[in-house]
Amino acid sequence: MLREFEDEMLTCTMCGFCRWVCPTLERRGWESFAPRGLVNIGFGLLKGKLRPTKALVDSVYSCTTCGRCVVKCPPQIKVRDIVLAIRATLFGSSVAPASIKSLLSSVARTGNIYGRTGRKISEDSSSLILFPGCNVKHKHPEILESSLRLLEHLGLRASVWGGTDCCGAPFVLGGAFDQFRTLARNNFGKLRSSRVVLPCPIGLQTLRVSYPMFLKEEPPLASHITEILSTRIGSLRFQETSETVTYHDPCYLARLMKVIEPPRKLLNSVPGIRLVEMADSKENTRCCGSGAGITQTYSKELSREIARERIEQARDVNADRIITSCPYCLDQLRAVSGALPVDDITVFLASKLQSS
Numbered sequence: 001m002l003r004e005f006e007d008e009m010l011t012c013t014m015c016g017f018c019r020w021v022c023p024t025l026e027r028r029g030w031e032s033f034a035p036r037g038l039v040n041i042g043f044g045l046l047k048g049k050l051r052p053t054k055a056l057v058d059s060v061y062s063c064t065t066c067g068r069c070v071v072k073c074p075p076q077i078k079v080r081d082i083v084l085a086i087r088a089t090l091f092g093s094s095v096a097p098a099s100i101k102s103l104l105s106s107v108a109r110t111g112n113i114y115g116r117t118g119r120k121i122s123e124d125s126s127s128l129i130l131f132p133g134c135n136v137k138h139k140h141p142e143i144l145e146s147s148l149r150l151l152e153h154l155g156l157r158a159s160v161w162g163g164t165d166c167c168g169a170p171f172v173l174g175g176a177f178d179q180f181r182t183l184a185r186n187n188f189g190k191l192r193s194s195r196v197v198l199p200c201p202i203g204l205q206t207l208r209v210s211y212p213m214f215l216k217e218e219p220p221l222a223s224h225i226t227e228i229l230s231t232r233i234g235s236l237r238f239q240e241t242s243e244t245v246t247y248h249d250p251c252y253l254a255r256l257m258k259v260i261e262p263p264r265k266l267l268n269s270v271p272g273i274r275l276v277e278m279a280d281s282k283e284n285t286r287c288c289g290s291g292a293g294i295t296q297t298y299s300k301e302l303s304r305e306i307a308r309e310r311i312e313q314a315r316d317v318n319a320d321r322i323i324t325s326c327p328y329c330l331d332q333l334r335a336v337s338g339a340l341p342v343d344d345i346t347v348f349l350a351s352k353l354q355s356s
């Protein structure tokens with residue numbers, strides 16, 4: 001896998017533009033945590049000049065995969081993909097992180113990151129499938145309920161996905177590519193002919209990008225819930241509010257999937273709302289530190305430090321509330337936001353719906 005990136009790694013000029021936007025480097029300070037440091041690590045491993053060590057694993061699993069370095073890199077080196085290829089190289093070694101191995105064995109055993117067993121949701125035959133993903137299904141059922149309520153308000157009937165809870169992202173992000181292919185192949189067989197809607201950007205990026213990349217198939221027709229809702233915005237009727245809110249763009253949604261305007265259009269359609277932008281927003285958004293659950297699992301301390309920086313940006317614009325559209329960002333920001341409320345966009349919008 002790393003070999004595929006050999007030419008690309010050689011085009012790194014070591015200019016260092018990527019250094020100024022990396023949230024992990026900002027906290028850790030060492031060049032081995034910088035995007036260009038990670039490119040060097042990849043090249044060293046590929047050429048047999050470096051051996052897997054705990055220190056090297058620390059650098060590679062501390063990357064949040066936010067992708068901000070890629071946008072700033074003049075030759076557009078795919079640092080994020082290189083990091084995943086390094087993880088795939090390290091995952092089979094004796095120094096692979098125990099916390100990540102344990103997370104992935106939970107997914108392999110139960111089909112979700114929390115290791116929960118139990119009730120399967122029964123699917124019916126609607127052509128629109130709502131795929132909640134592990135986090136929404138097990139930790140934030142209110143996001144699932146609000147998503148269904150908003151769709152229903154628009155006259156759209158969706159059935160909730162009844163297959164494996166996990167989209168497979170933890171496998172691909174943790175470095176277990178073979179396990180990812182197996183899970184993705186199984187999900188893909190059932191999703192390929194459906195229209196899929198997701199409240200989780202990690203799942204969306206996995207279906208849209210990782211499934212076709214690993215399975216060599218056309219991606220399923222998948223959208224984030226805000227994309228679907230924003231196309232029928234005229235049919236949504238909200239109560240008036242006087243709140244000032246700021247919107248935290250999830251890296252996986254705004255930067256990796258370029259879904260930037262739909263959530264803003266939806267928020268701006270609530271009468272009386274004042275939407276203020278943080279210093280880093282839209283494609284240039286600042287990471288919440290979750291790393292789609294991987295950085296959070298590997299180093300809670302690092303992920304929280306990164307989240308605190310984001311909360312400071314929200315405080316700087318005097319927002320009454322932070323709204324986001326990713327359950328992982330929600331958990332991260334809530335953990336450090338103190339008295340400042342943080343909500344998922346579907347829950348916020350559903351709470352503002354006028355009763356019909």
Ligand code: SF4
Binds near residue numbers: 012014036
């Ligand atoms: S911005 Fe790109 S080319 Fe420059 S050091 Fe970083 S990875 Fe290398």
Ligand code: SF4
Binds near residue numbers: 021035038079
């Ligand atoms: S993907 Fe994000 S955390 Fe990882 S090296 Fe690039 S900027 Fe840093």
